[in-house]
Amino acid sequence: MRTSNDVIDLLVVGGGTAGIVGATTASRLGASVVLVERDRTGGDCLWTGCVPSKTLLAAAAGASGPAGAAGPASGGSDFSTVRERIADAISRIEPEDSPAALTAAGVTVRHGAARFTGPGRAEIDGDVVRFRQALVATGGEPVLPLIPGLDAAPVVTSETVWDLTELPRRLVIIGGGPIACELGQAFARLGAGVVMLVSSRILPREDPDAVDVVRAGLARDGVHIIEGVTVEGVTTSADGGPEAVSRVQIDDGRTFAADTILVAAGRKPRTDGLGLESLGVDLDEQGHVRVDAMMRTSSPMIWAAGDVTQNPDFTHLAGVHASTAVSNAVLGVRGSVSRTVPRVTYTSPEVAAVGITRPETSHHRVRTIEHAHADRAITEDRIAGFTRLIIDRRGRILGGTVVGPRAGETVGELALAVHQKLTTRDLAGVTHAYPTYNDALWQAAIADAYTTLDRPLVRSALTTLVRLTRWRVSRASRHHGTDIAPTRSRL
Numbered sequence: 001m002r003t004s005n006d007v008i009d010l011l012v013v014g015g016g017t018a019g020i021v022g023a024t025t026a027s028r029l030g031a032s033v034v035l036v037e038r039d040r041t042g043g044d045c046l047w048t049g050c051v052p053s054k055t056l057l058a059a060a061a062g063a064s065g066p067a068g069a070a071g072p073a074s075g076g077s078d079f080s081t082v083r084e085r086i087a088d089a090i091s092r093i094e095p096e097d098s099p100a101a102l103t104a105a106g107v108t109v110r111h112g113a114a115r116f117t118g119p120g121r122a123e124i125d126g127d128v129v130r131f132r133q134a135l136v137a138t139g140g141e142p143v144l145p146l147i148p149g150l151d152a153a154p155v156v157t158s159e160t161v162w163d164l165t166e167l168p169r170r171l172v173i174i175g176g177g178p179i180a181c182e183l184g185q186a187f188a189r190l191g192a193g194v195v196m197l198v199s200s201r202i203l204p205r206e207d208p209d210a211v212d213v214v215r216a217g218l219a220r221d222g223v224h225i226i227e228g229v230t231v232e233g234v235t236t237s238a239d240g241g242p243e244a245v246s247r248v249q250i251d252d253g254r255t256f257a258a259d260t261i262l263v264a265a266g267r268k269p270r271t272d273g274l275g276l277e278s279l280g281v282d283l284d285e286q287g288h289v290r291v292d293a294m295m296r297t298s299s300p301m302i303w304a305a306g307d308v309t310q311n312p313d314f315t316h317l318a319g320v321h322a323s324t325a326v327s328n329a330v331l332g333v334r335g336s337v338s339r340t341v342p343r344v345t346y347t348s349p350e351v352a353a354v355g356i357t358r359p360e361t362s363h364h365r366v367r368t369i370e371h372a373h374a375d376r377a378i379t380e381d382r383i384a385g386f387t388r389l390i391i392d393r394r395g396r397i398l399g400g401t402v403v404g405p406r407a408g409e410t411v412g413e414l415a416l417a418v419h420q421k422l423t424t425r426d427l428a429g430v431t432h433a434y435p436t437y438n439d440a441l442w443q444a445a446i447a448d449a450y451t452t453l454d455r456p457l458v459r460s461a462l463t464t465l466v467r468l469t470r471w472r473v474s475r476a477s478r479h480h481g482t483d484i485a486p487t488r489s490r491l
């Protein structure tokens with residue numbers, strides 16, 4: 001065991017989005033920083049998450065599976081093209097997350113698995129490191145539910161699905177969250193037969209009306225969705241391996257054949273074996289590190305960000321939270337993270353949401369613009385969808401949902417409105433370009449702002465203003481000898 005006498009300002013454990021943003025921010029602020037990564041810097045987002053999944057979706061959009069014009073892209077060569085496209089996207093983004101880029105930003109990168117051994121001390125594969133403060137950014141990993149026979153079946157998760165060299169012919173997906181929906185649709189569009197078995201409904205966090213639109217989109221692409229079921233067991237004729245044919249049984253007795261089973265039934269934090277107990281860091285029942293709004297853990301000088309915490313698993317949140325955590329740590333300030341968190345599921349159509357998505361009191365009102373009334377959607381013949389706002393009695397926008405093409409782009413403006421506590425009058429007063437999809441957001445705001453005109457006080461003030469203006473205009477025109485006043489005033 002080797003011990004360094006240097007005490008570093010910040011030890012960052014994990015080199016995913018949270019670790020990279022945390023380490024580079026702290027270094028920029030002038031701290032001495034060591035980042036430890038046991039595998040590859042870049043983390044889930046780059047290697048097995050956002051980047052490959054969004055590239056897969058983009059590649060599949062051109063294929064359009066059983067229902068689309070282009071027909072199935074089931075040939076091995078087509079799938080290898082898809083794989084190449086994914087590898088290419090990763091390789092183009094990877095340099096930004098590389099050890100070289102981190103080193104250039106002033107961060108010392110160590111390869112190895114870190115473990116805390118006591119206050120201010122950690123071990124990296126046997127070497128002792130001493131630190132003043134630490135950021136825990138070890139992320140999370142897929143949960144494998146306890147289903148009899150699953151361990152002997154040809155199972156992939158979001159970590160291993162990228163290793164498939166052939167397009168599955170019969171893919172059964174266990175789960176119905178964003179991973180299941182995005183990958184399920186992409187594989188169906190590429191030509192795989194896809195069955196999705198979900199214990200809840202799909203996308204349980206989203207507005208049910210929006211989910212209806214997404215569900216119809218998935219079904220149109222050939223995804224067979226069965227919700228509210230329990231997967232009881234899996235039997236496999238061969239012993240794992242790519243040739244294995246499994247049957248997945250659900251609680252009503254039906255079985256579904258699969259050459260590949262994608263388990264996308266939630267994720268769990270990576271906190272086992274980290275030695276957090278030696279520091280007195282509190283974990284929740286699932287093992288997430290508990291953090292407050294300043295990203296402090298229960299142990300002084302230990303901070304955490306990203307999927308390892310109880311906050312939602314999003315790359316944007318991992319980055320923003322890590323930046324807040326290390327700024328607080330290094331500068332001794334007390335910044336808090338915003339509670340306004342947009343999210344997007346990149347199915348076709350996309351569903352995006354921010355803030356509250358349902359009225360929470362009788363004073364909250366809902367404004368919905370169906371995309372059948374949005375001219376851009378009509379011109380593109382993609383009218384399935386809507387833009388919905390939740391508004392308080394003072395007209396402030398509390399949140400909303402957009403489902404339809406490019407919903408993920410519209411939600412940025414909605415997030416700004418929620419974050420800045422803007423009213424529908426504020427939004428209505430901003431000219432939006434025509435015809436765009438976020439024109440629907442503008443229409444919803446205008447429709448709501450107009451309703452304030454119907455309030456008795458506003459109505460009476462407007463009537464008075466109109467009468468006054470009519471009188472002024474008549475008087476001015478008489479003065480200039482261009483009498484346009486009606487012969488009998490309606491005043």
Ligand SMILES: Cc1cc2nc3c(=O)[nH]c(=O)nc-3n(C[C@H](O)[C@H](O)[C@H](O)COP(=O)(O)OP(=O)(O)OC[C@H]3O[C@@H](n4cnc5c(N)ncnc54)[C@H](O)[C@@H]3O)c2cc1C
Nearest residue numbers: 014016017018038043044045049114139306307313314315
């Ligand atoms: C299929 C899929 C699609 C996704 N799509 C999106 C999306 O479109 N948009 C979005 O916002 N989010 C998306 N996500 C979620 C997003 O990927 C994560 O929220 C994000 O990557 C979390 O970053 P992180 O830094 O917290 O963790 P990670 O990226 O998991 O990084 C943690 C790192 O810590 C390392 N590590 C763990 N333990 C140790 C240790 N003891 N010592 C040293 N190193 C250690 C790991 O090797 C890993 O590299 C997706 C996720 C998946 C799986």
Ligand SMILES: NC(=O)c1ccc[n+]([C@@H]2O[C@H](COP(=O)([O-])OP(=O)(O)OC[C@H]3O[C@@H](n4cnc5c(N)ncnc54)[C@H](O)[C@@H]3O)[C@@H](O)[C@H]2O)c1
Nearest residue numbers: 145175176177178179180198199200264265266313344345
């Ligand atoms: N576009 C994005 O931003 C994006 C994309 C992918 C993943 N992510 C992040 O990763 C997280 C994890 O995604 P996820 O899709 O794995 O999980 P999830 O926790 O969001 O959803 C899990 C789903 O699986 C179902 N399920 C759980 N156990 C089951 C079982 N035994 N049988 C059948 N169904 C079961 C649940 O009912 C739920 O529908 C997401 O919540 C999200 O934060 C984000």
